[in-house]
Amino acid sequence: MSVAYLNGEFQNLEQATVPVLDxxxxxxxxxxxxxxxxxxKPFRFSSHIKRLHKSLSAILMSFELSESEWLRICEELIAQNELDNxxxxxxxxxGSYIDRHHDxxxxxxxxxxxxxxxxxxxxKDWQVADIKSYSVITEEDIRWQRCDIKAITLLANCMLKQKALESGADDTILVRNNEASxxxxxxxxxxxxxxxITPPLSEHLLAGVTREFILALASRHEIPFEERAIPEHELELADEVWLTSSTKEIRPVIRVNGVTIGEGVAGPVWCRMYQYYQExxxxxxxGQISDEAAL
Ligand SMILES: Cc1ncc(COP(=O)(O)O)c(C=O)c1O
Known part of the structure; x- marks a missing residue:
């Protein structure tokens, strides 16, 4: 039975409820x-909490818990649920208010x-064959104009992901003005x-914690990188395509719209980067280095 945290209390996840006026x-x-x-141990914790504070301030919420208060909640969840990974x-x-109005x-x-x-x-001793490779499609980005905010309104993301699944792929790369974001x-x-190459930060994409980490690793290991727009047609010409996130880490993409990328397997730059990431x-x-010292 999973233990969750809700408004100051640790309780059974299945029994945790919020009011319908929320x-x-x-x-x-x-x-x-x-x-x-x-x-x-939570990974890149400060970066995640900083981004949460940014998202809160972007939606005009003044509420803030300090990083140490968030850490206490997370450590308690890890301990109570006895989970390591x-x-x-x-x-x-x-939160909840008496009337439903837009103000x-x-x-x-x-x-x-x-x-x-x-x-x-x-x-520790991972093999390329252990890592799931992705096949993706591309679709017009139908989301809103503030994708830099990590908002809970994910309906468009779900619909766009579903399009990939229905066409036998794993995910969808989103395109706005002919650029993949x-x-x-x-x-x-x-x-x-x-x-x-990765698209520059803008209101059309989330400033990923993993993205930041990978660019720092590229810098440290002197692998050249550029933050620049990626025209949609360039995806199929690329030697390698990767998708990155905190839970997926770095996923090699081996097909875009049915076209095989590179040799159709995780490429050599991905292999280097994945190795650095794991190390x-x-x-x-x-505890050999601190979270902050890693960048
Ligand atoms: C739309 C979107 N872009 C990028 C990311 C990657 O962000 P991070 O590396 O911080 O997990 C996520 C993560 O959930 C996401 O939802």
């Missing part, structure tokens, strides 16, 4: 975070929720002639 329920008025936990979901909505209330009465679910253990729940990278993660949770 603006998260009525308007999708809230934001969230997903934080991976490896060997019992997990993913923690945090959600803050604007944003002057005072926040937030609903604060957190739950945890298991992630498969990280293999990200996928339904991950950031996008391509590799051309040894150079890693740094290990150093972090062995």
């Amino acid at each position: 603006r998260g329920f009525l308007f999708g008025d809230g934001v969230y975070e997903v934080i991976p936990v490896y060997a019992g 997990a993913s923690i979901y945090l959600q803050v909505t604007r 944003i209330p002057a005072l926040d009465t937030p609903t604060v929720f957190a739950m945890i679910s298991p992630l498969p253990p990280v293999k 990200e996928a339904t729940s991950s950031n996008l990278f391509i590799v051309r002639d040894g150079v890693i 740094l993660k290990e150093q972090l949770y062995l």
Whole structure:
């Protein structure tokens, strides 16, 4: 039975409830975070909490819990659920008000929720064959203009992901003005002639914690990278395509719209980057370096 956190109390997940007047329920008025936990320690915790604070301020909520208060909640969830490798979901909505109206209330009465679910253990001696490769389609991005906010309103993302599943693919890369921005729940990278390329941060995509981490690793290991627009047609010409997120880490994409990418297997730059990623993660949770020192 999973233990969750709701408004100051730890309780059975299946019994945790919120009022129907909650603006998260009525308007999708809230934001969230997903934080991976490896060997019992939240990974890149500060970056996730900073982004949560940014999302809250972007939706005009003044509510803030300090990083140490969030950490206490997360550590308690990890301990009570006895999970070593997990993913923690945090959600803050604007809370319940007597009437349903569009005006944003002057005072926040937030609903604060957190739950945890298991992630498969990280293999030390991983093989390329252990890593799931993706096949993707591309679709017009039908989401709103503030995809930099990690908002709980994910209906468009779900519909776009469903299109991929219905066509036998795993995910959808989203395209706006002929430029590929990200996928339904991950950031996008391509590799051309040894150079890693990812779209620049903008209101059309989420500033992924994994994205930031990968660029820092590229810098540290002197792999050239560029933050620049990726025209949709360039995807199929790329030597490698990757999708990245906190729970997927770095996923090689081997088909885009049915066209095979590179040799149809995880490419050499992906292999290097994945190795660096796993090494740094290990150093972090062995306490050999701090979360902040890793970038
Ligand atoms: C739309 C979108 N883009 C990118 C990401 C990757 O972000 P992160 O690396 O912080 O998990 C996510 C993660 O959920 C996402 O939903």
